[in-house]
Amino acid sequence: MQKLNATIAAIRPLDKAAMQAARERQDQLTKPRGSLGRLETLSVQLAGILGTPRPRLRDKAVVTMAGDHGVVAEGVSAFPQEVTPQMVYNFLRGGAAINVLARHAGARVVVVDMGVAVDLDPHPDLVVKKIGYGTGNIAVEPAMTREQAIAALEAGIEVVEAEVARGLDVLATGDMGIGNTTPSAAIAAAITGRAPGEIVGRGTGLDEVGVARKIGAVQRALAANRPDPYDGVDVLAKVGGFEIGGLAGAILGAAAAGRPVVVDGFISTAAAMIAVSLAPQVRPYLIAAHHSQERGHRIMLDWLGLHPLLNLDLRLGEGTGAALAFHVLDAACAVLNEMATFAEAGVSEEIEKTEKEGRILEA
Ligand SMILES: O=C(O)c1ccc[n+]([C@@H]2O[C@H](COP(=O)([O-])O)[C@@H](O)[C@H]2O)c1
Numbered sequence: 001m002q003k004l005n006a007t008i009a010a011i012r013p014l015d016k017a018a019m020q021a022a023r024e025r026q027d028q029l030t031k032p033r034g035s036l037g038r039l040e041t042l043s044v045q046l047a048g049i050l051g052t053p054r055p056r057l058r059d060k061a062v063v064t065m066a067g068d069h070g071v072v073a074e075g076v077s078a079f080p081q082e083v084t085p086q087m088v089y090n091f092l093r094g095g096a097a098i099n100v101l102a103r104h105a106g107a108r109v110v111v112v113d114m115g116v117a118v119d120l121d122p123h124p125d126l127v128v129k130k131i132g133y134g135t136g137n138i139a140v141e142p143a144m145t146r147e148q149a150i151a152a153l154e155a156g157i158e159v160v161e162a163e164v165a166r167g168l169d170v171l172a173t174g175d176m177g178i179g180n181t182t183p184s185a186a187i188a189a190a191i192t193g194r195a196p197g198e199i200v201g202r203g204t205g206l207d208e209v210g211v212a213r214k215i216g217a218v219q220r221a222l223a224a225n226r227p228d229p230y231d232g233v234d235v236l237a238k239v240g241g242f243e244i245g246g247l248a249g250a251i252l253g254a255a256a257a258g259r260p261v262v263v264d265g266f267i268s269t270a271a272a273m274i275a276v277s278l279a280p281q282v283r284p285y286l287i288a289a290h291h292s293q294e295r296g297h298r299i300m301l302d303w304l305g306l307h308p309l310l311n312l313d314l315r316l317g318e319g320t321g322a323a324l325a326f327h328v329l330d331a332a333c334a335v336l337n338e339m340a341t342f343a344e345a346g347v348s349e350e351i352e353k354t355e356k357e358g359r360i361l362e363a
C-alpha cells in the first residue's frame with residue numbers, strides 16, 4: 001500500500017510552460033494553424049507530459065500482462081484457458097501480432113505473468129509477478145482479496161520502474177487472458193453504472209447465445225460482489241483480474257515517472273478506469289490508441305474523456321492497437337521537431353482576422 005500511495009502522490013500536473021512553447025511553435029510552422037489536427041494537440045500533450053517543448057520518443061515499450069480468469073467456468077469465452085500460457089510462449093518466441101507490430105514501431109515487448117493459471121517455463125525475458133493461479137469466478141465470488149489487488153497494482157508499478165531504469169520515453173499497455181473481456185465489462189458496468197447489456201461484447205468471438213450467457217455472468221458478478229464504484233481497489237478486487245490490476249499499476253507508475261501511456265483496447269481501458277478511479281490526475285497522461293470492436297468500449301472511453309486515435313476494427317488486445325498508435329505519436333513529434341517555420345521558409349503568414357474582414361468589406 002505504501003508503494004501505491006507514494007506513486008499516486010508523485011503524479012504531477014503536466015508542464016504548462018513546455019506545452020505553451022510547443023503550442024507557440026506549432027503556430028509558427030508552415031501550415032494553417034490547427035491544420036494538422038490531432039497531431040498538433042498530441043505533440044503539445046507529449047511536451048507537457050515529458051516536460052520538454054521538443055518531445056521525441058526514442059525508447060518505447062509495450063508491457064503485455066497475462067492472467068487467467070475463474071469466470072471462464074461460466075462459458076464466457078470462445079477459446080479454452082490453455083490459450084493464455086500458449087500465447088505467452090508465442091510472445092516470448094516473437095511470433096505473435098504484438099511482436100510484429102512492436103518491431104514495426106521500434107518498440108520492445110515486456111511480457112509479464114501476473115496470474116496465469118499454471119506455472120510457466122522459466123524464460124530470461126519473462127517477468128514473473130504472479131499474484132495467483134487465475135482469479136476466483138466473479139459470477140459467484142470475488143476475483144481476489146483486497147491485499148492481492150494492491151499487490152497486483154504494486155507489481156505493475158515495479159514493472160514500469162524497471163523499464164524506466166532501462167530507458168523509457170513512452171509506455172503502451174497490452175493484455176493476454178482468456179476470459180478477460182468479462183471482468184473488463186464488469187469493471188466498466190460497476191464504474192459507469194451502465195447496464196451489462198450495453199457493455200458486454202463477443203470477446204474472442206462468441207455467438208448471440210454466448211453473449212447472452214456472458215451478460216448473465218456479469219449481472220451475477222455485480223449482484224454477488226456489489227463493488228463500490230468509488231473505490232478502484234474494491235472494484236479490482238471484486239470483479240477485476242490480475243493482469244488488469246498490473247496494467248492499472250503500470251499506468252500509475254508511468255504517470256508518476258512523467259511518461260505518456262498509450263492505452264490499448266477493451267481490457268487496457270478497463271485498467272485505465274481503475275487507475276483514474278484511484279488517481280484522477282493520471283488522466284492527462286493517457287492517450288487512447290484505438291476504438292476496439294468490443295461493444296462497450298465507447299462508453300468506457302467516454303467515461304475517461306478520451307478520443308481514440310485510430311479505428312481499425314481491432315479486437316485482439318496484446319497491445320496491438322497501442323503499438324500501431326506509436327507511429328502516429330512519432331509522426332506528431334517529427335512534425336513539431338522537423339517542420340520549417342514561416343520565418344525559416346520565407347512563407348507569408350496568415351493575414352490577421354480583422355484585416356481579412358476589412359478587405360472583404362472593401363471588395
Ligand atoms: O483489447 C480488446 O479490445 C480485445 C477485445 C476482444 C478480445 N481481446 C483479447 O481476447 C482475449 C479475451 O477474450 P475473451 O472472449 O476470452 O474474453 C484476451 O486475451 C484479450 O486480449 C481483446
Ligand SMILES: Cc1cc2nc[nH]c2cc1C
Pocket residue numbers: 079083087175176177204316317318
Ligand atoms: C489465439 C488468440 C490470441 C490472442 N491474443 C490476445 N488474445 C487472444 C486470444 C486468442 C484466442
